Amino acid sequence: MKPSIQIYGQFGDFWSNACVSRGIASAFVSHRWETTIHDRNGQYDGLWFNAVCGMDEADVGLYVGYAVRATELLAGHRVKIGAFIAESAVVPQEWAACANICDLVVVPSRWTAQAYVRGGTNPAKVVVAHHGLHPCFAAKTSPTAKPSGKFLHVAGARDFIERKGTPQLIEAWRRLPDSVGQLIIRTPTSPALQALAPDLVGRVSFDFHDVAMRPEEMKQYLLGGGWDAVIQPSRAESFGLCPVEARACGIPVIMTAESGHKEHVEFNDTIIETGSEAPIKVNGIPNGLAPTVTPEAIVAAVSDFKFNEDKRRRLASMMVDGRYAARWAWPVVLRKVIEKLTPSRKRRL
Numbered sequence: 001m002k003p004s005i006q007i008y009g010q011f012g013d014f015w016s017n018a019c020v021s022r023g024i025a026s027a028f029v030s031h032r033w034e035t036t037i038h039d040r041n042g043q044y045d046g047l048w049f050n051a052v053c054g055m056d057e058a059d060v061g062l063y064v065g066y067a068v069r070a071t072e073l074l075a076g077h078r079v080k081i082g083a084f085i086a087e088s089a090v091v092p093q094e095w096a097a098c099a100n101i102c103d104l105v106v107v108p109s110r111w112t113a114q115a116y117v118r119g120g121t122n123p124a125k126v127v128v129a130h131h132g133l134h135p136c137f138a139a140k141t142s143p144t145a146k147p148s149g150k151f152l153h154v155a156g157a158r159d160f161i162e163r164k165g166t167p168q169l170i171e172a173w174r175r176l177p178d179s180v181g182q183l184i185i186r187t188p189t190s191p192a193l194q195a196l197a198p199d200l201v202g203r204v205s206f207d208f209h210d211v212a213m214r215p216e217e218m219k220q221y222l223l224g225g226g227w228d229a230v231i232q233p234s235r236a237e238s239f240g241l242c243p244v245e246a247r248a249c250g251i252p253v254i255m256t257a258e259s260g261h262k263e264h265v266e267f268n269d270t271i272i273e274t275g276s277e278a279p280i281k282v283n284g285i286p287n288g289l290a291p292t293v294t295p296e297a298i299v300a301a302v303s304d305f306k307f308n309e310d311k312r313r314r315l316a317s318m319m320v321d322g323r324y325a326a327r328w329a330w331p332v333v334l335r336k337v338i339e340k341l342t343p344s345r346k347r348r349l
């Protein structure tokens with residue numbers, strides 16, 4: 001008899017929670033689990049795997065999202081798993097307490113693991129399993145447009161603009177020479193961000209969107225954009241998948257190497273130096289902490305990238321052979337977690 005699992009998540013749009021929910025479900029299906037998925041709004045879209053949609057009294061229950069909702073949803077399952085994130089170096093005690101009702105607390109980075117442990121979660125329950133790539137990124141495809149003096153920054157945070165380091169990035173672009181090129185910020189509509197760049201018309205542009213792209217669309221956006229690099233000076237990332245997607249498309253990456261980004265740094269990345277932890281405003285965490293980033297550090301990193309641009313492009317182009325993307329496939333990144341839950345190993349929980 002196949003092992004079975006009930007997964008509670010978001011399956012109706014293409015923001016990060018939904019992409020992670022689908023990815024986790026696809027990994028269990030790939031490992032031959034009977035998988036039932038439940039979306040609280042009853043919406044199921046973009047599935048690339050076969051799973052039953054609805055509710056099931058499976059032995060194993062898994063909740064994807066913020067920890068505070070896990071208790072009620074997992075109550076009826078003997079084995080409880082929480083797949084949690086946190087955009088801070090520490091989480092509230094309430095979040096940590098909710099995580100403690102789980103047998104396993106699955107987080108995408110060591111930084112997030114430490115945040116839950118600092119908040120009070122039992123460290124023996126916590127296991128790190130990275131976020132993965134949609135299968136569309138596995139195809140060996142090089143950029144269709146040549147670099148054209150444009151840098152892409154994916155902000156994706158209308159209300160918490162400090163998390164991705166976007167204000168510091170805009171200020172850095174004000175200090176960089178015009179010859180560096182144009183910065184394109186892809187973000188939900190944000191008057192707060194627009195207000196930071198009134199004098200940078202033509203140098204900083206906003207690609208506003210209130211609906212997230214499907215992964216297939218995001219891949220084409222990366223391949224066809226003519227980007228010199230993807231630049232993510234993030235202060236707080238539970239994992240931060242954008243650089244992984246960019247590398248799979250052969251695009252150079254400029255990013256910070258702390259918080260969740262530390263999990264996937266590559267030898268050919270251009271690193272933005274970070275400073276010590278400081279308060280940050282993030283979703284649901286009143287006492288948020290994260291490393292700091294300065295405009296000066298971003299200016300230094302972009303200048304270094306421009307000086308070594310030909311080399312960075314050449315190394316980036318070597319990552320589209322499919323092997324890099326294969327390392328980040330969902331069945332691969334979740335293999336250890338799924339092996340812990342196979343029937344012969346359940347007694348370990």
